[in-house]
C-alpha cells in the first residue's frame with residue numbers, strides 16, 4: 218500500500234489533540250488507529266535517520282483501564298524516543314491533510330537516503346493483552362510498510378521484553394534478540410549468582426500480575442528453571458477486560474492495600490504486584506500485627522543501593538560514582554534515608570522514566586525508581602571495566618566482584634522491568650540475609666496520598682523544579698504554599714498527568730489525618746481555578 222493510500226485508510230478523528238506524553242500516545246483504544254499508523258511512519262523515519270538501526274514500538278496502556286491503549290517508540294539502546302522528536306510526533310499525529318503530512322515526512326528523510334535509498338529501516342513491535350492491540354499492530358505495520366520498512370511482530374510481550382529485544386537487535390553483546398534469549402540470559406545469570414554465593418535457589422514468591430502479560434511470562438520462567446518459582450495470582454489474560462481491575466502495582470500503590478485475590482496473607486512474607494505490561498513492581502507484606510506494609514519503588518531503590526554499596530565495600534580501590542534519582546512522588550523519608558544513612562546523593566527529575574534514565578546515566582551506578590515501582594539501575598562502561606580488571610585478594614573479594622559483574626546482566630538496564638526487578642529484590646534479600654520485616658524497618662514513610670482530579674483543561678497546569686512547583690495558573694502555587702506550611706512535614710504538589718486526562722495532587726505529612734486534610738485542601742484550590 219502506498220503512503221497516500223495508507224494515510225487515507227487511517228483518517229484522524231476530529232476533536233482530539235494528540236500529545237506524546239509521559240509514555241507515548243495514550244487514549245481509548247478506538248481513538249488510536251490513525252496514531253498507530255503514524256507511529257509506524259515515525260519509527261521507520263527514526264530508523265532511516267539512524268542509518269537503519271532497529272526501532273521498537275510497544276502497544277500498551279500499562280496501568281490504565283482495559284479500554285485504553287497506547288503506542289510508544291523505543292530507541293535503539295532501549296531508551297524512550299528522544300524528547301527532540303516529540304514535537305514532530307505530535308505534529309504528524311494531528312495532521313489531517315495529506316499534502317501537509319507528506320511534506321512533513323519528506324522533510325525528515327535525510328539527503329543521503331533520498332539519493333541512494335540503500336538503508337533498510339528496521340522496526341520490532343509487541344503488544345500487551347488488550348483487545349484493541351491486534352488492530353493497532355496492523356495499523357503500525359501499514360505505516361512501516363508504506364515507507365518500505367521491515368517490521369517483525371513479536372506478538373504479546375511485556376514492555377521490558379520489547380525494550381530488551383530492541384537493544385539486542387542493535388547491540389549483540391546485550392543478548393539474543395528473542396523472547397527465549399531474554400529468559401536464557403536471566404536464568405543463566407541468577408543461577409550463577411546463587412552458585413557463587415553458595416545458595417541453591419531463591420525463595421518462592423506470590424505475584425499479582427494484574428491479569429496482564431507478566432503472568433504468562435512468569436509461568437514460562439517457572440517451566441524453564443529450577444532456581445526460582447513464582448506463584449501467579451490475578452493471571453487471567455484470557456479475559457482482557459479484567460486487566461488492572463482491583464489488582465496490580467498501581468492499585469496497590471495508590472490504595473495502599475492488598476490486591477484482590479491474595480486471600481489471607483502469611484505474616485512477614487513477601488508478596489509482589491506487577492502492572493498491566495510488567496514494567497512496574499511494588500512489594501509488600503502483612504506484619505505480625507496485621508498491618509499492610511508497602512515496599513514501593515523508593516524502597517526498591519534503597520534495597521538495590523544497599524546491595525550494590527555493600528558489595529562495593531569489599532572491593533577496595535575501585536572508584537565509581539553512585540547516585541539515586543527520584544521524582545517529586547518519592548517519600549521524604551526515603552530521601553532522608555538515602556542521604557543520611559546510605560550517604561548517597563539524590564537527584565530529582567520530572568515524572569517519566571525518560572527523565573530519570575537521562576539523569577541516571579551520568580553516574581557509574583545510576584539507580585532510578587519512581588515511587589510507583591517503575592525503575593532500574595544503569596551501569597557505566599567504567600564500572601564494568603574497573604571490576605573486570607580488579608585483582609581480588611581473597612575468595613570473598615572475588616565473590617563480591619563476580620556478583621557485581623553479574624548484576625549488570627541481571628538488571629534490565631534498558632528499562633524498568635517487573636520481572637528482573639523482582640528477581641533482583643529476591644537476590645538482594647538472600648545475599649544480604651535480610652528479612653522483609655527488616656527491609657520494611659529501614660525507615661518509616663511519612664503519610665502520603667495521591668488524588669486524581671478531572672479538570673476542564675489539564676494543560677493549563679505548568680510546573681517547574683522537577684514538577685514540584687506550579688508556575689501556571691499564576692498565583693496557585695502561593696495558595697498551596699500557604700496551606701502546606703500549616704502542617705508538620707507537609708508537602709504537596711500538583712501536576713497534569715501525562716498518561717490520563719486528569720490532574721494529580723500529591724500530599725505528604727507527619728500523620729494520616731494531616732496528610733488527608735492537606736491533600737483535600739489543595740484539591741479544593743485546584744477545583745476553584
Ligand code: G16
Nearest residue numbers: 239240279280569570714715716717
Ligand atoms: C507511565 C510512565 C511512568 C509514570 C506513569 C504515570 O507509567 O512510564 O514513568 O510514572 O506513567 O505518569 P503520569 O502521572 O504522567 O500519568 P506506565 O507504567 O503507565 O507506563
